[in-house]
Amino acid sequence: MKIIILGAGAWGTALAISAASSHRSNPQLIAHQVTLWGRDEALMTSIHNTRSNTRYLPSVTVPDSLKLIGGNKTLADAVQGQDLIIIATPVSGVRGMLQELRQVNVPVAWLSKGFEAPVDTPYGLLVHEIRAQVALNLRAGILSGPSFAQEVARGQPTALVAASEHAEVREALVAAFHSSTLRVYANDDIVGVEVGGAVKNVLAIATGLCDGLQLGLNARAALITRGLAEMTRLGVALGARAETFTGLSGLGDLVLTATGDLSRNRKVGLALAQGKTLAQAVESLGHVAEGVYCARTVVQRAQGLGVEMPISEGVVALLDGKITPLDAVAALMEREPTAELV
Numbered sequence: 230m231k232i233i234i235l236g237a238g239a240w241g242t243a244l245a246i247s248a249a250s251s252h253r254s255n256p257q258l259i260a261h262q263v264t265l266w267g268r269d270e271a272l273m274t275s276i277h278n279t280r281s282n283t284r285y286l287p288s289v290t291v292p293d294s295l296k297l298i299g300g301n302k303t304l305a306d307a308v309q310g311q312d313l314i315i316i317a318t319p320v321s322g323v324r325g326m327l328q329e330l331r332q333v334n335v336p337v338a339w340l341s342k343g344f345e346a347p348v349d350t351p352y353g354l355l356v357h358e359i360r361a362q363v364a365l366n367l368r369a370g371i372l373s374g375p376s377f378a379q380e381v382a383r384g385q386p387t388a389l390v391a392a393s394e395h396a397e398v399r400e401a402l403v404a405a406f407h408s409s410t411l412r413v414y415a416n417d418d419i420v421g422v423e424v425g426g427a428v429k430n431v432l433a434i435a436t437g438l439c440d441g442l443q444l445g446l447n448a449r450a451a452l453i454t455r456g457l458a459e460m461t462r463l464g465v466a467l468g469a470r471a472e473t474f475t476g477l478s479g480l481g482d483l484v485l486t487a488t489g490d491l492s493r494n495r496k497v498g499l500a501l502a503q504g505k506t507l508a509q510a511v512e513s514l515g516h517v518a519e520g521v522y523c524a525r526t527v528v529q530r531a532q533g534l535g536v537e538m539p540i541s542e543g544v545v546a547l548l549d550g551k552i553t554p555l556d557a558v559a560a561l562m563e564r565e566p567t568a569e570l571v
Contacts, residue, residue: 237267241317421473430520437498
């Protein structure tokens with residue numbers, strides 16, 4: 230299979246390395262022809278010369294079998310003859326990518342997790358909703374789930390979920406990326422998978438805050454569990470199936486992002502607990518923390534649907550500087566008692 234990954238950040242590079250190397254650990258697998266395309270010509274030249282993405286994955290070797298293309302080759306030219314196209318940009322860059330790819334006749338999938346900031350609507354959209362606006366006829370889906378780029382690039386065991394309403398897309402993603410180190414499950418509930426991938430980033434900021442304030446493991450467990458309830462309520466209101474949120478893209482991704490030391494969103498919460506400003510917290514990362522950018526949109530969407538999301542609302546108030554970290558915790562603890570399964 231000929232696979233091209235558009236975007237040479239940490240996750241795009243990691244997935245490209247995994248796909249290009251999959252046959253090495255299992256000789257029975259057919260070797261894919263994998264291409265990594267990036268707009269930054271200087272970055273792509275550096276990766277080619279050093280066989281390492283020193284900006285995003287400095288400790289991982291890029292295999293010689295991975296083809297590298299820089300921005301001097303247009304996107305239209307780069308995707309010609311490919312069997313599967315993967316968009317590996319932040320959510321903010323997906324709309325433009327989908328517009329450029331709207332005429333292609335092969336499966337397209339994105340790795341992006343989050344809600345887009347409002348464009349022509351009063352609320353932000355998930356990526357499958359953006360696709361419906363700008364590339365309705367595209368056969369598309371998402372590859373998501375609990376995954377840190379460094380671990381995937383190093384070949385450490387990982388499980389992901391390929392979600393799409395199109396069976397052809399799900400099958401292509403499984404064929405492209407399933408290997409002895411990367412297990413890919415298929416799911417047709419793209420709404421649930423996308424909601425899980427978006428909301429977990431917001432909840433990870435809250436959990437980082439909890440850990441940074443040294444509130445204890447009891448508090449962390451409660452926050453993750455009630456956060457999962459928030460995520461599920463929003464997803465079901467948007468048309469997802471509740472059971473999706475007990476799977477990889479719901480509970481799995483939430484636990485990883487909320488507790489893992491490699492989580493950028495958790496690091497934002499930790500930094501805020503230490504008294505840093507939001508600007509200082511984001512600057513210290515050097516990477517995008519999607520939860521910072523989509524938290525407000527998550528809450529706006531929930532409010533428009535009449536869905537209660539108190540943890541997410543607390544995160545937004547904290548990010549906006551309206552409350553202190555301790556005030557955010559107090560606001561949650563002082564809420565009126567309620568039944569658990571509500």
